[in-house]
Amino acid sequence: MKKYLFSLITVIIGVAVYSFDFDKNKVDGRWYTKEQVYLGKEVFLNNCASCHGQKAEKTIEWRKTLPDGSYPPPPLNDKAHAWHHPKWQLMQIINKGGAAYSGKMPGFENILTNDEKEATIAYFQSFWGDEFYKIWKESRKGLEAKK
Ligand code: HEC
Numbered sequence: 001m002k003k004y005l006f007s008l009i010t011v012i013i014g015v016a017v018y019s020f021d022f023d024k025n026k027v028d029g030r031w032y033t034k035e036q037v038y039l040g041k042e043v044f045l046n047n048c049a050s051c052h053g054q055k056a057e058k059t060i061e062w063r064k065t066l067p068d069g070s071y072p073p074p075p076l077n078d079k080a081h082a083w084h085h086p087k088w089q090l091m092q093i094i095n096k097g098g099a100a101y102s103g104k105m106p107g108f109e110n111i112l113t114n115d116e117k118e119a120t121i122a123y124f125q126s127f128w129g130d131e132f133y134k135i136w137k138e139s140r141k142g143l144e145a146k147k
Contacts, residue, residue, distance in 0.1 A: 030133065031087075031143060032122035040123030043116045047108065052076055056124040070104050077127035083136045088146040090121050 025033040032040075045054060051073040052058055062074035062081075074080040082090065094117045097107035108117060125133065136142035 027122075027126070029130070030122075030125065032118075032125070036119045036122035037126050039116065040119035040121070040126075043112060044120045044123045047112065048076075048120060051105070052124075056127055070102065073105065076124035078129055078132040082124065083128060083132045083142075084140060086136075086140060086142045086144055086146075087121060088144075091117060094120065 025035060027034060027037065044052075044056070048056075052075070056076035057079070058075060059072040060075070060079075062072055064072070066072055074082070076082045085093070091114075093105070094112075095107055095109040097103065098105035099107065112120075128136070
């Protein structure tokens, strides 16, 4: 009996330590961890920054069409439109690119893993102010699954 009790206590402590660590790594109030932001930065710099800028800040004049009628890459920080899309939709854009609306963004469906794609979202969301993140999470239902 004592042996079982001992194992049980070990498991409880283990779970407690694990959840504590896990929470500690979560960025305050956000869905992602610091590790996801680190990974996302690397993936973003290698795959996205040439168009969207190193800090997801390009292009400032994202509303103005290019000579060929297409739109330039919009900033993915909180200065443009990205915070209007729930997470599943952001994933869809990253997977399929801009083809659906005659855009120029390439799709990354078979180029990046899902973990890498999610991490890029964590990275550009790390440039969102808390007030935008809150609107995204609550009124835009950012974390809701696709219906
Ligand atoms: C060749 C340039 C290019 C690259 C590389 C690129 N994008 Fe884009 N991205 C665009 C353009 C242009 C748009 C606007 C839609 C369109 O015209 O395709 C866009 C739109 C988006 C949007 C929608 C933003 C909104 O406000 O609606 C997201 C999210 C996005 N890109 C994420 C990424 C991520 C993450 C990567 C890297 C994995 C990436 N993009 C790589 C050019 C690019």
